[in-house]
Amino acid sequence: MTQLNSPRPTAQIHQLNPPSTQTETLLTFRLSEQVFGVAVERVTEIIDPQKTARVPNANPLAPTLINVRGSVVPVLDLRNRLGMKPAEQSPTSRMLVIDITLNDEPCKLAVMADEVEDVIEAVVDELETVPELGIRWPAGCFRGVSKRQDKLVILLDAHSVFSLPTH
Secondary structure, three states, X not given: XXXXXXXXXXXXXXXXXXXXXXXXXXXXXXXXXXXXXXXXXXXXXXXXXXXXXXXXOOOOOOOEEXXXXXXXXXXXXXXXHOOOOOOOOOOOOEEEEEEEEEOOEEEEEEEEEOEEEEEEXXXXXXXXXXXXXXXXXXXXXXEEEEEEOOEEXXXXXXXXXXXXXXX
């Protein structure tokens, strides 16, 4: 007589190419209604808005300077860089102090955010490209888009977006 309830051998399933789960830690912040992300290791400080000093004949993308712990730091007008309309500061406005490399030299710059939101993990292989149709921002400023619950986070390409045009 055959046993009907005898245990069956189980098969082992192995993926030949397991999916990549490489993640990147991002600081998310808001400009108007859009959420942006920047690699958290580039952000050295998040500070309250500082009094700025306007620089005569400066590039309109970085027209002012601030003092951050004794260092003079240019303030990049990220709204101008991305073709967005100017906005007034609010009680939630913060300045992000960011480390970048320009002309093979390390430097700091600051950008104003309407609000700093969160630190998130984005799966690199799940980033989607930013569609070019109807986009109002300069090409090359973005690495991709991450879907987060009910919103999209646009990842900034720090090298491109924070570099000033040379022409």
